[in-house]
Amino acid sequence: MSNGSRSRPPHVQVAIVGFGPAGSVAAALLGARGISTYVVDRLVDVYDKPRAIALDHEIFRLFDNMGIADAVRPHVAPFTASQHFGADGQLIRRIDMVPEPYPLGYVPSMVFTQPPVEEALRAHASGLPAVTVELGTEVVRVEQDADGATLLIRDAEGRDGSIRADWVIACDGASSGVRQQLGIRLDDLVFDEPWLVVDVRVTDAAALARLPQTSAQFCDPARPTTFVIGPGNHRRWEIMLLPDEDRFAMEKPERVWSLLSKWLSPDEAILWRASSYRFHALVAERWRDGRVFLAGDSAHQQPPFIGQGMCQGLRDVSNLVWKLASVIEGKADPSLLDSYGEERAAHVRELTGRIKTIGHVICERDPVAARERDARILAEGGGAPRTITRQEIVPPLRTGVVAGDTPAAGTLFPQPWIRAAEGDRLLDAVAGTGWRLVLDASFAADPAIDAAAKAAGLTIVRISGGDAGGPNAAGPGLAERDGVLARWFAGHGVGAAVVRPDHYVFGTAATAADLLALITTLGRRLARAA
Template sequence: MSGSTSANEFQVVVVGFGPSGAVAASLLGAEGIRSLAVDRDRAVYDKPRAIALDHEILRLFDNLGVAEQLRPYIAPFPASEHFGARGQLIRRIDMVSEPYPLGYTPTMVFTQPPVEEILRAHARSYPSVEVELGTELRRIEQAPDGVTLELRGDRGTRNLTADYVIACDGASSSVRRQLGIGFDDLVFDEPWLVVDLRVNVSGLAKLPRTAAQFCDPSRPTTYIVGPGTHRRFEIMLLPGEDPRAMEQPEQVWRLLARWLTPDDATLWRAASYRFHALVASKWREGRVFLAGDAAHQQPPFIGQGMCQGVRDVANLVWKLARVLRGDSGDALLDTYQDERSAHVRELTTRIKAIGHVICERDPEAAAARDIRILAEGGGEPRTITRQEIVPPLSCGLRADAPHATNGTLFPQPWVLTAGGRQLLDSACGAGWRLVLRGDSALAQSRDVAARAAEMGLRRIAIARADRDAGAGVLREESGVVTDWFARHGCAAAIVRPDHYVYGVAADEADLAGVLSGLAARLQ
């Protein structure tokens, strides 16, 4: 179906204008898709909830042109030191070292309210995007040629139609409930208290300099270093404790007494949660798609909650754009659930495993846990990276020929251009790309260049800065891409608009096969 022939008022309606919904609206706007975003709340919630994002998400924000506006509210996420039952260091979770694979600090903390305001304003800047706040979805009905939504807001109650709907309306999603879609329970249910503080100079001197996980069976506690003076504690609640009572300031300060007094900080937020591991049984019902918390919830132990929602919409929107333009058939949209559900389930399983280690309440089991974790490091605390915890795409739109790189994120180097030092996406743009090792025969092949142009792939050849690879070849600063090619035994990578590798090839014959497979899958 082509959007140009649609009789519906909008091509896409986004229900929910939190971070995932705002990013979805911006991505739709960047594609020129006639869109409406609605939210029943008029203003951004003025307290922090999400606190972490990673380099994949900042790369997307940079593609949208909004990263520089966000930088004042973002800071590096320091290593998280895990302390055992006796207070001994048992392991660290950190980020990969430089040169950073995507060009940005791999893991970051951020302050949600101003970031969300910027994301909303950016979405509104696109001519094809309309936004209606204070607007509630009352009813949703589907037909073969579109979706009818009943909305109630400042313009009264009215019906409108859309080709597709993206439901980003949170954990209690009314769209999900109206569609009758349930959650698969991945069996994690623990009560925690989340406390956000603005800490003064005296308080900062008392706190750890890095993030920390206190795996104390008497009271497991997480400590996170946010931007500026923002600090967060996540404190496990014990059997018999009333979650609402534990939110009260006197109880909060009692729990924080080990580290701080009320003279050291201002209490910003205290909210009790049950940390769940839930994934929607279906992510697509006809022309309606679930995304963000409407589709999944996971424990927060490596800070992937908001990242997952942004990954959802980044995966979905470029596929919707192809279908709306008539470039691909509707079956392409089925890969959204295939890819994102499997990815979320695998990452949630890994996060659960970390959570079970942290949440151990039995002293003997906790002591055994500490011995086991130290043994895994040869008797010393070992360091694992957050990046190795996040899995690749394991299915969906990937090349049929198996390869370790299929479904992984393609790296982004700093390249040296006539305009100065730039990140690859800034220099060359995103979209579908064919990236070639600059010193390979593939980079010199006219047939390869012609095939890439025929398929609408942006051809990019990259070589090391110290190599004279000839005209039309970009020089990269730190060997990020050329080392990646060498490590994986290939000379070409087909990269999707969301930066995941579709497939790779070592020579022209291999590449011809991979490109033919891609053309068939997309059409």
């Protein structure tokens, strides 16, 4: 029931309800900082079939920071471009990824196989000394007071127990019992469509070659369908169900193979999963209740049209954990925690709105309206199919712990490859992942800036000038390989960036005076504890 021989502690700093991807990443991030963490889940095993299928470079950067990139990489592949076909089968647009050199150092969009990746996340979190995991155990109730929360729990044999925690993170899924107990309502963003999700492993090489060689959205008003190329021989179809179709009957193998008959026959592939869902757009009205925070599917659900469901949940815990750790470690005032829901709710709502717009385009059932849609999309590209990137669909942070009046505030800070004698390394491996002040060569050494940065807890990272970090780069500092940061700084007209632990830009500056003012603003925003 528990991991290893560790018994349940009577008190922890953080308790996590749910050991799915969001819960396991939250536990690993906390445990890596030595914060005592207890994780409970009513299920024992990882679900053995794929549900989430997409990752992006922000999430892979998180995995790399955690030290599990090598464990995850065998189960990950680049996400192929997605071709959108209109009502008459014509190409109307493409969704692809930004070109090299990649802004975060990784392929920007990826597909993955969830069960082994989730196993790797669990194993990593469970192996940390500060983390205790108890499976096959459910949370019956959470009781709070001013100083913390008590989880009343029950194991598979019906034995009751409890654990005391200073803080609780509820990562217990879309039907979250914790959220329901707290009476937190989900705001309906008005998207409700029935779909069948089918995963197969293609066993016939000729059939695999016959299938589309890119992912696709078939915006056919008769039956909108999504096709995704997963790792290896994994292929996924997401098929819209029609009003007169019973969702459970459509899950039966004979009906599934009928739907796939234009692409595959049963002797060419193994049916891995067929599950019907109602694709929703829901966001919690509030993300915190006293000592309890919601994260992942317990806080939001969105349609899957650009594969951001799991990414959103991991953004939640990445955002929350550095703030929670700052408060626990006495580096920030507890008021910092209010920014978690502020930032994540606004981001999720904006991204969900964009996903809904894409979904409405795909789900158009009226043939006349569908042809009008196709003409409009082609007209937006000047009469030809245009390409947009998945990266431009994901918005920046627009509120919270960001200096929004400075260029690039709230965006993800790039991660270039840094040249080193022992071989090129990514910036995070060289500079770390805490609060950073990144300076380009336009900023000369300045004792006042150094002192202010040290007082604010910022690690100073200097990027050398010259030919974009080439062998003739001038000045002290790290030499980047491909000029990613040089172009980023020049494009925003700045030479300094204050970067948060979750890699979002707090703010930027072009002059020493502006930078000193920015660092002062950061101190006020964090209300740094003495």
